[in-house]
Amino acid sequence: MELPEGFQCEFEGLADGLREAPSVSVRCNLRKRVGVPEGAARVPWCPSGFYLDARVPFTFDPALHQGLYYVQDASSMIYDYIVRLMASDGLPKSYLDACAAPGGKTTAAIDALPDGSVVVANEYVRARAEVLRENIVKWGYDRVYVSCGDTRAFRKLKEEFDIVAADVPCSGEGMFRKDPEAVAQWTPALVAECALRQREIVDNLWPALRSGGCMIYSTCTFNRAENEDIVRYIMDEYGAEPVELPVPDEWNILRREGCMHFLPGRVRGEGLTVAVLRKPGECPVRGEKPEKKRQEKMLPAIASCRKYLGRPDEYAWAVEDDTVLAIPDRRMYARLAKVLDLRLKGIEVATIKGRDVIPAQSLAMSCALADDAFPSYEVDYGTAVSYLRREAVTLVDAPQGYVLLTYRKRPLGFVKNLGRRANNLYPQSWRILSTHTPDMPPEVLR
Numbered sequence: 001m002e003l004p005e006g007f008q009c010e011f012e013g014l015a016d017g018l019r020e021a022p023s024v025s026v027r028c029n030l031r032k033r034v035g036v037p038e039g040a041a042r043v044p045w046c047p048s049g050f051y052l053d054a055r056v057p058f059t060f061d062p063a064l065h066q067g068l069y070y071v072q073d074a075s076s077m078i079y080d081y082i083v084r085l086m087a088s089d090g091l092p093k094s095y096l097d098a099c100a101a102p103g104g105k106t107t108a109a110i111d112a113l114p115d116g117s118v119v120v121a122n123e124y125v126r127a128r129a130e131v132l133r134e135n136i137v138k139w140g141y142d143r144v145y146v147s148c149g150d151t152r153a154f155r156k157l158k159e160e161f162d163i164v165a166a167d168v169p170c171s172g173e174g175m176f177r178k179d180p181e182a183v184a185q186w187t188p189a190l191v192a193e194c195a196l197r198q199r200e201i202v203d204n205l206w207p208a209l210r211s212g213g214c215m216i217y218s219t220c221t222f223n224r225a226e227n228e229d230i231v232r233y234i235m236d237e238y239g240a241e242p243v244e245l246p247v248p249d250e251w252n253i254l255r256r257e258g259c260m261h262f263l264p265g266r267v268r269g270e271g272l273t274v275a276v277l278r279k280p281g282e283c284p285v286r287g288e289k290p291e292k293k294r295q296e297k298m299l300p301a302i303a304s305c306r307k308y309l310g311r312p313d314e315y316a317w318a319v320e321d322d323t324v325l326a327i328p329d330r331r332m333y334a335r336l337a338k339v340l341d342l343r344l345k346g347i348e349v350a351t352i353k354g355r356d357v358i359p360a361q362s363l364a365m366s367c368a369l370a371d372d373a374f375p376s377y378e379v380d381y382g383t384a385v386s387y388l389r390r391e392a393v394t395l396v397d398a399p400q401g402y403v404l405l406t407y408r409k410r411p412l413g414f415v416k417n418l419g420r421r422a423n424n425l426y427p428q429s430w431r432i433l434s435t436h437t438p439d440m441p442p443e444v445l446r
């Protein structure tokens with residue numbers, strides 16, 4: 001790989017590291033109680049992350065579509081470590097990931113946050129917000145909002161979040177060895193342009209961070225202008241205090257002026273730079289009155305859907321655009337709905353079509369789905385892949401009506417069983433497009 005003209009390696013050995021082959025790693029879904037396979041080489045800073053010997057055709061692994069693991073570069077898994085440290089008091093947190101698509105760092109944070117935490121995952125680019133939504137739904141945590149829009153909107157959500165993650169768009173030097181486009185697009189002018197945008201994003205997000213709370217700032221680039229200089233800017237402009245995290249020497253992470261650098265060649269992962277900054281002041285005691293139990297309009301569709309969730313009283317229930325929603329944290333929802341374009345509000349439980357209440361894929365994927373809410377039917381590998389392609393499936397000796405298909409005893413999605421055939425309810429836009437089916441599943445989790 002040729003490095004771009006004008007690119008200066010600021011770190012010894014980095015140019016050689018960028019010529020090495022990238023590693024392949026995945027992170028297990030802890031909220032779905034998935035463990036790392038025995039004998040796998042673990043990512044040092046993330047107990048649920050492990051390395052694979054080579055890339056596999058992940059698309060053909062039902063476990064990926066069931067949200068049981070996420071394919072993620074090992075360096076990015078440091079979010080698990082950072083968020084875990086910040087949430088070590090065990091109290092639920094409000095967490096904003098402002099540049100979230102496709103969702104790798106959001107899903108890592110979700111697993112590291114205490115139960116009851118509320119997460120807002122925002123993405124600026126529309127098409128990417130759809131992918132983010134899909135990945136968040138598959139991950140199955142019930143207390144996530146997905147929004148799409150400019151970070152300016154967060155200026156209006158003053159002091160709302162305990163933790164704000166800004167994994168900002170950058171010049172992508174850390175992607176050079178994985179993505180030839182990153183090499184082709186890199187210029188010194190791009191670095192300057194990104195640095196300006198990064199300041200703007202930080203300016204937009206800082207008001208939304210609660211006093212005493214922390215911002216995680218990260219880029220997948222190495223240069224000072226987009227890292228140390230931005231960290232210095234946040235300290236000078238907002239009086240932020242850099243937080244030095246305890247990091248064992250053997251992780252080989254390089255520290256420089258408030259930033260932690262993951263450098264290919266030194267660590268087994270891609271290029272990433274990350275800093276944590278604390279907003280001065282104490283967290284104000286929230287003067288909130290305890291949430292009053294409101295009398296919700298108990299529409300028949302809501303009444304029939306409540307039993308699908310293990311703890312239905314934890315949500316505000318609503319019907320919007322014929323979708324039955326179980327919305328987490330009513331107070332937060334009221335604030336978010338005023339300023340954000342929300343694409344996901346907790347769990348989409350079902351859609352109403354005439355007199356039919358059709359269970360949604362978001363319900364199938366949710367960790368909050370009640371056991372025995374639906375009759376289930378175990379399918380083999382070939383049928384699971386057909387289902388994920390949205391082909392018709394045939395069930396033998398299954399009850400008529402809505403049935404939850406499972407693969408290896410984990411939810412895959414719903415069908416409506418009509419007897420001779422079953423209507424496939426898998427979302428059209430999520431379907432696997434390839435017509436090829438390997439004989440065997442790629443065994444990532446075994």
Ligand SMILES: C[S@@+](CC[C@H](N)C(=O)[O-])C[C@H]1O[C@@H](n2cnc3c(N)ncnc32)[C@H](O)[C@@H]1O
Pocket residue numbers: 076098099100101102103104105106123124125128150151167168169170197201220
């Ligand atoms: C580094 S990527 C985020 C990766 C993500 N956090 C993950 O780990 O999966 C940065 C994201 O910022 C988005 N973005 C682009 N322009 C932006 C802007 N002006 N403001 C905020 N985000 C922007 C990009 O579309 C991209 O999804």
